[in-house]
Amino acid sequence: MTRKEIAAVLEEIALLLELSGENPFKSRSYTNVARQILQSSEDIAALVREKRLRELKGVGEALEQKITELVSTGKLPYHEELRARFPETLFALFDIPGLGAKRIKTLYEDLGIATLGELEYACNENRLITLKGFGPKMQQKVLDGLAFAKRHQGQYLVSAGLEAANALRDWLCDEKSVSQIEIAGSLRRRKETVKDVDLLAAGSDPDRIMARFVEAPGVETVTSRGDTKSSVVLASGLAVDLRVVSGTQFPYALAHFTGSKDHNVVMRQRAKDRKMKLNEYGLFQGDDRLLRCEDEEAIFAALDLPYIPPELREDRGEFDAESVPELVQREDLLGVMHCHSTYSDGRSSLEEMTAGAKARGYRYIGFADHSQSAAYAGGLRPADVERQHDEIDKVMEKAGGIRLLKGIESDILGDGSLDYDEKILKQFDFVIASVHSKLTMTEKEATQRLLAAIRNPYTSILGHPTGRLLLSREGYPLDLDAIFDACAEHRVAIEINANPHRLDLDWRHLRTASERGIKLCIGPDAHSVEGLDDVDYGLGIARKGWLKKDDLLNCMDAEELLAWRRTK
């Protein structure tokens, strides 16, 4: 069993225990251990074999026994008994806002509702209002939630989230009483997709700030309206929360509303361990005496921690690390790789792209148009390659101060070979090898295909390695372990494709890759001058993956990069 599968069983037990009305802390202990298993770098099967499960935090006698049974036999009677009490379809009800274990239990036991469809039917029949813990408003809220769930999956790309958040921030800045305003939440942590937007403001007149907020352009419904917190839903379906605090409270609130739930749990526990209390309004000692912190850094310091950048606040090792790394910054990026041009499916010319890169402060730009098999994208035939190289030389002559690199985004064909023969391949400064076709392979087939491409001596970078499209298409299954081994052995870099629809390789794997000595490369996959700005999304993901400037190919200068490639 994979660690994901083991964790999924434990998480399901936690939900089932809640539905059963069990002690919530019992439920939580299953959730905690599920999390530990997902985070652990240990092989869980090995822990079971060596009877070392108890080394995982939160595993006691009962969980040791259950996990051992689950891993050894592939099933767990305790889990199956719990499952037998409730229909599987009931789990979908948890996605409706306002519905938790208690209300779902009532719906199921009193009305026999087990599916979203039955729930909608019961609402339309007006049957929820008489139920204990429900009323007319709750019924309407459930109906709204059902409609919402139908319209959207409730997830948005980070690009959509940031766009909405920036617009709202600007709108609120025009309110005179606002002294500070920040985007918080998962957007500040630069998650690849977000469920909502969290804004935090400080100001002298909260009421006016709230009033302006609920009147913002694009606001379709106001979900809640209070003195310190209001929530709205934009026409796009995106939910936005605004919190207003005082200037003194701002740093504490910013930390509170930036950290993931799990990160915050650890922060508050650390405070508690030090006889303090941490919440969104402050860090308090003894009898509620405020420990003044001017900024987030001071809060971390008070809890004996170095400053933890927002992107790392996920409780994925930031508290255990010997030191928090000096994360890569925008000014560390010397060049921009993976740019398309009008030679294939780009909208901007070589010259325009070059000027755009120069204006953004890059010292070099790497062109990587599609290769000949990508007919749909106007892939370059050998003659086109020659033509493009001539033009690149000309553009470089008059560009001044920026270097152009001759690359290609070569399709990885079904058998793992690249899309040109050696004679052509050797002419490129770099080769990004990417899959664009035959996306439905088994894990074994897809892995073999990529391994063949990685072993090709001309491959420098593995482009968008899993082929995923966020919120619309899963990546093909891959044995990433094997891919990483091969990349390390053959000195092939892995792309962080910065297009907000991709953000592939996923940030959760970046730290592992870099620790194995693999170089990463932020590529905007730009098809226009504006597309160059997608680098910022890639940068957020790189930082989220704990990367330092030394880990990134495009933090090298052009000479260094070419030398790196030559030593392959």
Added chain:
DNA sequence: GCCGTTTTCGGCCCGACTGTTTTCAGTCG
């Protein structure tokens, strides 16, 4: 179900808001 310089029982992070109540439970982050 776990855990332990407050320790083998009694806690387990904490607060806001909503909707249902008529003082609070449930949900959410």
